Amino acid sequence: MQLENVKTLSKDNLKQKVRKNQKKKSTKVRFYHSFLTIVLILCVFQIGYSALLNISKIVIYQSKIIKSRQLLADAQKRNKTLKKEVENFNSMEKVESIARNNLKMAAKNEVLVIINEPEQEKAAPETFKEKLVCYFEQNIASKFNLNENNLISN
Numbered sequence: 132m133q134l135e136n137v138k139t140l141s142k143d144n145l146k147q148k149v150r151k152n153q154k155k156k157s158t159k160v161r162f163y164h165s166f167l168t169i170v171l172i173l174c175v176f177q178i179g180y181s182a183l184l185n186i187s188k189i190v191i192y193q194s195k196i197i198k199s200r201q202l203l204a205d206a207q208k209r210n211k212t213l214k215k216e217v218e219n220f221n222s223m224e225k226v227e228s229i230a231r232n233n234l235k236m237a238a239k240n241e242v243l244v245i246i247n248e249p250e251q252e253k254a255a256p257e258t259f260k261e262k263l264v265c266y267f268e269q270n271i272a273s274k275f276n277l278n279e280n281n282l283i284s285n
Contacts, residue, residue: 219225230236237243256262 220229227238235243235245256265
């Protein structure tokens with residue numbers, strides 16, 4: 132009987148050992164799975180972050196491309212107008228009209244007549260200081276000018 136008891140004890144011990152080994156293995160597997168899960172989550176976050184950065188860069192570069200195309204179109208239009216102006220300045224009539232109108236020049240045997248337009252009247256003084264200066268010019272300063280003219284003529 133002792134042998135049978137020893138066998139049963141050893142079976143119980145064996146079961147406990149197997150359970151302990153299974154628990155160790157299951158904890159190792161759980162740790163391994165949780166570690167892989169954390170690594171995968173970090174990878175997903177990294178991929179998402181880089182995707183967002185790339186999308187924002189694409190949007191910025193697209194807006195720069197659009198702006199540069201607009202600048203190119205504007206520059207081409209300006210270039211065309213400048214080329215037309217250069218062609219116009221190459222003709223003698225255009226140079227002559229610029230000389231007559233802007234530089235007040237005349238050709239041989241011509242007399243240049245310049246008609247000056249009268250100055251526009253000044254607006255009424257608005258501030259107290261402007262009114263005071265205007266009153267002084269009209270009333271007091273004019274009397275001094277008359278007195279000086281009278282003294283010079285006498």
